[in-house]
Amino acid sequence: MRIDVVTIFPEYLAPLELSLVGKARTSGLLDLRVHDLRTWTDDRHRTVDDTPFGGGAGMVMRPDVWGRALDDVLTPEAHLLVPSPAGAPFTQRTAETWATEQHLVLACGRYEGIDSRVVEHYAARTRVTEVSLGDYVLNGGEVAALVVVEAVARLLPGVVGNPASLVEESHGAAGLLEYPVYTKPPSWQGHDVPEVLLSGHHARIARWRRDEALRRTAARRPDLLEALDAGEWDRHDLEV
Numbered sequence: 001m002r003i004d005v006v007t008i009f010p011e012y013l014a015p016l017e018l019s020l021v022g023k024a025r026t027s028g029l030l031d032l033r034v035h036d037l038r039t040w041t042d043d044r045h046r047t048v049d050d051t052p053f054g055g056g057a058g059m060v061m062r063p064d065v066w067g068r069a070l071d072d073v074l075t076p077e078a079h080l081l082v083p084s085p086a087g088a089p090f091t092q093r094t095a096e097t098w099a100t101e102q103h104l105v106l107a108c109g110r111y112e113g114i115d116s117r118v119v120e121h122y123a124a125r126t127r128v129t130e131v132s133l134g135d136y137v138l139n140g141g142e143v144a145a146l147v148v149v150e151a152v153a154r155l156l157p158g159v160v161g162n163p164a165s166l167v168e169e170s171h172g173a174a175g176l177l178e179y180p181v182y183t184k185p186p187s188w189q190g191h192d193v194p195e196v197l198l199s200g201h202h203a204r205i206a207r208w209r210r211d212e213a214l215r216r217t218a219a220r221r222p223d224l225l226e227a228l229d230a231g232e233w234d235r236h237d238l239e240v
């Protein structure tokens with residue numbers, strides 16, 4: 001998979017040289033290219049923004065600079081992703097879908113955003129998705145790009161050592177939150193690991209983990225339970 005990120009802060013994407021994503025790049029599983037938007041400016045001050053039509057605070061990113069950049073970076077098979085507070089929510093299902101794509105291009109805005117004609121222009125000639133990380137406001141798209149790249153890259157075949165670990169995850173196939181995890185020592189600061197996990201009884205351990213995932217999800221994210229097919233579990237499962 002190829003991923004291009006266009007930003008005025010290329011150094012913001014430096015963490016993607018580390019750990020699993022860094023290894024995926026080195027091994028050739030992921031072709032990640034980070035571009036400085038100012039490469040496509042046309043003035044000696046390398047200007048990327050201007051004042052908003054209609055007035056208001058802040059600045060807006062110029063369409064002409066973004067147009068030159070995206071014309072150079074986009075390919076026919078690319079899916080253009082534009083992080084935005086007004087975007088569609090990015091979820092694990094989104095990551096799973098995007099992990100099957102050949103080419104993702106992330107356009108990271110700053111200031112008050114990118115001139116809206118850029119999305120309008122490219123939506124007529126390629127797939128474009130405005131994407132939101134959640135209902136809070138960031139200063140730009142780079143943090144969203146870090147999240148999207150990591151969430152997608154880890155799903156690429158060969159990136160994560162043990163693919164089985166991808167199956168049991170929170171928001172995984174069952175759509176439940178992760179159960180609690182423990183390691184040695186069996187007792188720490190007076191806190192003991194649940195006995196069942198030391199029993200070696202795999203069926204009981206699996207049942208305990210499922211019940212804990214259900215319990216946590218009901219307590220913290222009841223919205224996720226609404227999305228589950230009622231036939232997959234009974235509420236009495238949660239009664240103590």
Ligand SMILES: COc1cccc(Cn2ccc3ccc(-c4cc(N)[nH]n4)cc32)c1
Nearest residue numbers: 083084085109110112133134136138140141
């Ligand atoms: C109302 O506040 C804003 C309105 C417009 C733009 C900005 C700042 N900004 C610029 C580019 C950009 C890209 C993404 C995001 C973003 C995404 C999520 N989930 N939160 N924030 C924020 C961005 C703030």
